[in-house]
Each structure stands twice: as structure tokens, then as C-alpha cells.
Amino acid sequence: MGKLVWGLAGVVVVTAVAGTLWLTRSVETPDYTLDLSDGAFELRRYPALVVASVTRPGARDTAVRAAFGPLANYIFAKERGGEKIAMTAPVTQVAPDGKIAMTAPVTQEPSTDGWTVSFIMPSGLSLDDLPAPAGDVRLAEIPPRRMAALRFSGQWSDANFEAATNRVMAWIEDRGLTAVGPVEYAYYNDPFTPPFLRRNEVMVEVEG
Numbered sequence: 690m691g692k693l694v695w696g697l698a699g700v701v702v703v704t705a706v707a708g709t710l711w712l713t714r715s716v717e718t719p720d721y722t723l724d725l726s727d728g729a730f731e732l733r734r735y736p737a738l739v740v741a742s743v744t745r746p747g748a749r750d751t752a753v754r755a756a757f758g759p760l761a762n763y764i765f766a767k768e769r770g771g772e773k774i775a776m777t778a779p780v781t782q783v784a785p786d787g788k789i790a791m792t793a794p795v796t797q798e799p800s801t802d803g804w805t806v807s808f809i810m811p812s813g814l815s816l817d818d819l820p821a822p823a824g825d826v827r828l829a830e831i832p833p834r835r836m837a838a839l840r841f842s843g844q845w846s847d848a849n850f851e852a853a854t855n856r857v858m859a860w861i862e863d864r865g866l867t868a869v870g871p872v873e874y875a876y877y878n879d880p881f882t883p884p885f886l887r888r889n890e891v892m893v894e895v896e897g
Contacts, residue, residue: 717777717811718877724835730860731838732895738831739810741822746803749847753782753876756806763826764808771820775811779875779890782806834870837861838892844884850874853891861895870894 725732741763745755757780761767764774782804810819816828839857843849854872861868875890 717775718779719777719809720812721836725864727860729840730857731840732864732866733836733838735834735836737833739814739816739819739828740807740831741810741819741826741828742805742807743824743826744803744805749782749804749850749874750845752804753780753806756804759824759826760806760808763822766820768823769820774814774819777809777811779877779888780806780808781892782874782876783871834894835897836892837864837866837868837895838875838890840888840890842885842887842889845876845887845889849889850891853889857891857893861893866895866897868893869896 719735719738721733721735723731723733741760743756743759745752747755759768763769764776766773810828816830819828822828837857837860839853839860841849841853857872858868870893873892875892877888877890878886
């Protein structure tokens with residue numbers, strides 16, 4: 690009986706790993722040029738990106754969940770006409786005041802009204818190519834940026850993101866770089882992905 694239970698558990702783990710790897714490889718992520726790689730830290734140059742965003746109040750995890758619905762409705766053409774838009778990763782998030790008290794792959798940027806959560810649109814689509822959104826979903830183009838990033842796995846907890854934020858800010862200082870933007874959280878996987886398989890990132894725009 691014990692061997693059977695462990696065997697079934699192994700099948701579940703293998704299936705979860707295979708499903709996660711397939712999903713990760715099948716979803717587009719933004720291209721970037723790598724300026725520097727230092728273990729889990731990277732210094733990246735991103736091109737201009739088009740995003741669909743909504744702003745929601747509340748705690749970090751509450752805001753992400755509340756924002757996901759309207760953004761998903763937009764890309765899957767649930768509340769508008771036209772074709773569906775391919776899902777991409779990551780989703781990103783930024784604290785309401787642009788600071789991280791405990792701060793996207795959806796994206797989140799500072800707002801006095803709450804957390805701004807964004808889906809990055811597929812490459813090759815400009816603002817003119819995208820259908821008009823419904824409700825309070827809005828479209829915008831983010832100009833090219835140079836980003837310091839720290840990649841890590843684990844649960845989406847405030848403690849984990851706070852620790853990663855402290856690490857990336859210390860790395861920026863050690864490298865003699867200057868942060869010029871708020872800290873962004875980046876979520877690359879769905880909630881069903883086991884924490885040890887998740888790709889999470891904390892990113893900060895730096896000069897240059």
C-alpha cells in the first residue's frame with residue numbers, strides 16, 4: 690500500500706512538472722538583451738512593450754486576483770468584439786506609492802488608487818493593432834528600459850518578495866547602479882504551479 694501511494698505521488702509530481710514546463714515554453718515572454726549575468730541577478734535591456742492594465746486597491750495578493758478577471762476578459766474577447774489575444778508572461782505588479790513596504794513575465798505599477806496590474810501584449814502588436822478595451826482596462830506603451838532583475842522560486846508571499854526586493858536593491862548599490870523606477874513583481878506561472886517550480890522575479894529600472 691505504501692509503495693502504491695508513493696508511486697501515485699510520483700506520477701502526480703512528474704505530471705505537474707511536465708505540465709508546467711509545457712505551459713512555460715508555450716507562452717511568449719518579452720525578449721531582452723542581457724548586459725550582465727551574476728548568478729540569479731541579471732541586468733537587462735527591454736524594448737518598448739505594449740501592456741493592458743487595470744488598477745485595483747487592497748493588499749498585494751487581493752489586488753492581483755481582482756485585476757486578473759478584467760484583463761483575462763480583454764485578451765479572451767469576453768467583453769469586446771474582435772479576435773482573442775495570445776496569453777503572455779509575466780504579469781507584473783508595483784506598490785500603490787511606488788515603494789515596497791514588505792514590490793512582472795502580469796505587471797503592476799504605482800498609482801494613488803491602488804495596484805496597477807498589467808498583461809504584456811504579444812510582440813508585433815502595436816497600440817493601433819489592438820481592439821479597444823471595455824470597462825477600466827487601459828492600453829499603454831512602456832518605453833525601452835534597463836532593468837535589474839532577480840529570479841527566484843517559491844510561494845507568492847509578502848515575505849518572499851520583500852526578501853527578494855532587499856537583495857536586488859543591495860545588488861544595484863553594490864554594482865554602482867542607480868534605481869530610477871519602482872520595484873516590480875513579475876509572476877510567470879499560474880496558481881496551480883507548485884511553488885518550487887515557479888519563476889518569480891523582482892525588477893527595478895536603473896539608469897542607462
